[in-house]
Amino acid sequence: MTTSFKLELRRGSVVVGKWRMGRYRIERLLGEGANGKVYLVQRDRDWLAMKIGADTVDLQSEINVLKSLDKQRSLETFLYDVDDLYGPDGREYPFYIMRYVRGTTLASYLKQQGPEWFPLVALNLLGKLAKLHKAGWVFGDLKVENVMVADYGHVELVDYGGVTAKGKSVRQFTEIYDRGYWNGGSRSADPGYDLFSFAVLCIQLHEPKRLHALTKELLPQNRSTSELMEIADNCPGLKPVSGWLKRALMGEFADAAEGAEAWRALMHRRVTRNSPGMPGWLKGLAATSGLLLAASMGWLLLDLFL
Numbered sequence: 001m002t003t004s005f006k007l008e009l010r011r012g013s014v015v016v017g018k019w020r021m022g023r024y025r026i027e028r029l030l031g032e033g034a035n036g037k038v039y040l041v042q043r044d045r046d047w048l049a050m051k052i053g054a055d056t057v058d059l060q061s062e063i064n065v066l067k068s069l070d071k072q073r074s075l076e077t078f079l080y081d082v083d084d085l086y087g088p089d090g091r092e093y094p095f096y097i098m099r100y101v102r103g104t105t106l107a108s109y110l111k112q113q114g115p116e117w118f119p120l121v122a123l124n125l126l127g128k129l130a131k132l133h134k135a136g137w138v139f140g141d142l143k144v145e146n147v148m149v150a151d152y153g154h155v156e157l158v159d160y161g162g163v164t165a166k167g168k169s170v171r172q173f174t175e176i177y178d179r180g181y182w183n184g185g186s187r188s189a190d191p192g193y194d195l196f197s198f199a200v201l202c203i204q205l206h207e208p209k210r211l212h213a214l215t216k217e218l219l220p221q222n223r224s225t226s227e228l229m230e231i232a233d234n235c236p237g238l239k240p241v242s243g244w245l246k247r248a249l250m251g252e253f254a255d256a257a258e259g260a261e262a263w264r265a266l267m268h269r270r271v272t273r274n275s276p277g278m279p280g281w282l283k284g285l286a287a288t289s290g291l292l293l294a295a296s297m298g299w300l301l302l303d304l305f306l
């Protein structure tokens, strides 16, 4: 993705908000996308993330969602400040300050820590989605790039630009994760929309090349969930969860909490069985992380249901 503006802020420079006068020291660029650039900044002793957009209207809808999310007490505060700044080019840019999410992207986490972490990280991600669904929201733009993972597989979502109230239409999405793109259903924001994207995300993590090739090969009218299922069925890493993925792609889960429960039961069943034919990642889980799994499941369940 490229940004539509070339603003660059140097490390060590200090940005002062035009209206609210907040002072932020730029540390480094965290990432950028179609809607803006995100910098790691410091205010007093706190590390925060600053998202700068080229266009106030674009950024404003994201800010509105964050404000509504912050009003709901079940979710942690994410938005700290909203203001405009003067760039080195003299132009005004809108920005907002949000919580800095520590961690690495999902794909690099699994690369560094090993694929045996996939089931647990995925379960934690379902837990995050479950909280949003419970509060009446759908994430909308779920994709590998928007999932950050910290130690012990702890998951955080970033980029709330696609978050949509249940029942409305999802406006910001990424084609390959989009239910409409695969002729698998509407773009109406229901929990099933996120679970569909979650299933594609699992496929993307395991078979990125095959998924990409499929998007090139198929004519729009021939894209279907069965094409996605075929990739999952033929991928050894996804075999244990292929039944679950099918249910998600078919919209059979009421929400992410129900999906998480089914995923957790699947993990539990597989780990306790520990049969000789068990796939690699589950063997790894059972052998090396039995205790860790129990502990993590404990906090996950607390996280999910508290």
Ligand SMILES: Nc1ncnc2c1ncn2[C@@H]1O[C@H](COP(=O)(O)OP(=O)(O)OP(=O)(O)O)[C@@H](O)[C@H]1O
Binding pocket: 001, 030, 031, 032, 033, 034, 035, 036, 037, 038, 049, 051, 098, 099, 100, 101, 102, 145, 146, 158, 159, 160, 161
């Ligand atoms: N709060 C945060 N803490 C840490 N890193 C973040 C945070 N927010 C965003 N990032 C990083 O910056 C990247 C770009 O941010 P973001 O996805 O919000 O931009 P975008 O323009 O909306 O992107 P897209 O084109 O995908 O919609 C993210 O993929 C992530 O790596």
